[in-house]
Amino acid sequence: MPDKVTYYAVVDDLSSREQPAGVFRRNYTEDGGRSDEAFTRNLIWEFSPALISAERGDLQNEFIEITEDEANQIVERIRATVTGTNNG
Amino acid sequence: MGVDRPEEGDVPPDGHADHRDDHGGGGRAGRAGGVQAETRPRQEYYADLRVAVTTEESVTMQRAAAREQAAAEKWGETAKESRWMWAEYQRRWPPGERERVDSSDDPPGSWHGDGNRVLHPADNGRVEAACDRIAEREEEKISPALRATESQDPDRHLVGFDDRLKDRDRIKEKICGTTNDFSRSPEQAVSLMPDAIRYTFQYQEACYTQGVLADIARLRDQGFELDKLKNYWSDEKYKGINSQWIEPDTGQRFEVQFHTRISFEAKQLTHGAYERLRSQQQPDAFEQMVLEAFEKKVAAEVPVPPGADGIPDYPERGADAR
Numbered sequence: 269m270p271d272k273v274t275y276y277a278v279v280d281d282l283s284s285r286e287q288p289a290g291v292f293r294r295n296y297t298e299d300g301g302r303s304d305e306a307f308t309r310n311l312i313w314e315f316s317p318a319l320i321s322a323e324r325g326d327l328q329n330e331f332i333e334i335t336e337d338e339a340n341q342i343v344e345r346i347r348a349t350v351t352g353t354n355n356g
Numbered sequence: 357m358g359v360d361r362p363e364e365g366d367v368p369p370d371g372h373a374d375h376r377d378d379h380g381g382g383g384r385a386g387r388a389g390g391v392q393a394e395t396r397p398r399q400e401y402y403a404d405l406r407v408a409v410t411t412e413e414s415v416t417m418q419r420a421a422a423r424e425q426a427a428a429e430k431w432g433e434t435a436k437e438s439r440w441m442w443a444e445y446q447r448r449w450p451p452g453e454r455e456r457v458d459s460s461d462d463p464p465g466s467w468h469g470d471g472n473r474v475l476h477p478a479d480n481g482r483v484e485a486a487c488d489r490i491a492e493r494e495e496e497k498i499s500p501a502l503r504a505t506e507s508q509d510p511d512r513h514l515v516g517f518d519d520r521l522k523d524r525d526r527i528k529e530k531i532c533g534t535t536n537d538f539s540r541s542p543e544q545a546v547s548l549m550p551d552a553i554r555y556t557f558q559y560q561e562a563c564y565t566q567g568v569l570a571d572i573a574r575l576r577d578q579g580f581e582l583d584k585l586k587n588y589w590s591d592e593k594y595k596g597i598n599s600q601w602i603e604p605d606t607g608q609r610f611e612v613q614f615h616t617r618i619s620f621e622a623k624q625l626t627h628g629a630y631e632r633l634r635s636q637q638q639p640d641a642f643e644q645m646v647l648e649a650f651e652k653k654v655a656a657e658v659p660v661p662p663g664a665d666g667i668p669d670y671p672e673r674g675a676d677a678r
Binding site: 276278280281282289290292297299300301302303306308309310314315316317318319320321322323324325326327328329330331332333346349350 | 533534535536537538539540544548549550551583584586588591593594596598599600611613630633634635636638640641642644645673677678
């Protein structure tokens with residue numbers, strides 16, 4: 269189980285803070301490790317190197333720290349888009 | 357014919373004709389109130405002033421060169437020690453022990469990268485065609501303009517020019533990541549990629565800040581649009597400035613990095629650690645700590661050029677953004 273989780277909205281040049289391209293989380297574990305995951309089109313949290321790349325100078329995505337509730341809202345939006353139940 | 361005194365007109369731009377009294381010898385006469393009158397003819401005065409300024413600049417440059425030499429020697433030791441540390445890391449975690457990808461069941465024309473990253477034949481064909489277009493734009497428009505920009509200042513140069521086009525396997529890996537993680541189409545993922553074409557300008561430390569600002573202006577003069585710039589000089593794992601540009605006729609993005617010799621070497625020294633940290637087969641907590649400690653140790657030894665950390669991000673980012 270993660271000891272702490274930080275959530276991010278992911279914004280690229282085709283999206284905005286209001287309508288981010290995706291949602292991301294960094295899990296910190298008790299043993300000092302961490303794992304990075306995006307909520308993917310497979311509708312599960314999967315490993316992603318995107319934040320490590322951004323920390324090293326990759327400017328494709330901006331990562332904006334958000335709350336767990338905000339992250340859950342983006343997850344639901346992605347789920348609705350992928351499954352075709354998005355009314356927006 | 358009277359003596360033409362500089363204080364009576366033609367005052368140098370700083371407005372202080374007589375303040376460099378530690379250079380240039382005599383030529384002064386006492387004046388009431390303790391202010392000395394300039395007695396030298398104007399030509400002689402300016403000749404002396406030029407010598408004084410040149411001498412001052414020369415001393416400043418010598419001091420800067422001495423500082424850079426000392427930093428270079430210190431960095432030489434750091435680099436040697438870091439290579440040894442990386443060799444020890446590789447002895448503890450040999451790269452060959454990691455799982456290899458089995459692509460024997462993939463359909464012909466598909467691409468299979470690290471882990472579960474796969475491009476099916478149709479997508480792979482479209483990405484190959486996009487890579488061909490990127491290579492054309494690089495060759496016909498972007499690289500000639502970058503070379504022209506480089507020629508405007510002999511004190512810095514492009515490094516790693518042969519690697520300006522990202523390897524196609526790396527492009528495909530990144531496209532798979534963007535399509536999977538952020539639900540983008542392969543076409544969108546190609547168009548969003550900032551570094552399929554990339555360049556690095558390398559400067560002397562003393563000239564870095566002015567040089568970067570001048571080159572940003574020159575690239576704009578070439579007609580390129582600055583899309584993003586991020587300053588990493590205050591970062592603890594990576595030092596330098598990365599920027600993303602757009603060629604307006606085609607919309608092609610490209611990356612320009614701004615480094616000193618030492619920050620560029622530091623980036624290369626820690627590249628293996630970065631690649632390991634971002635690999636699909638994630639290192640365990642202890643290995644992660646070793647890799648990050650290595651990155652931080654190397655970055656901590658990179659001298660920050662004067663004023664470099666004051667170059668602002670573009671666009672400015674919120675405090676909550678990374």
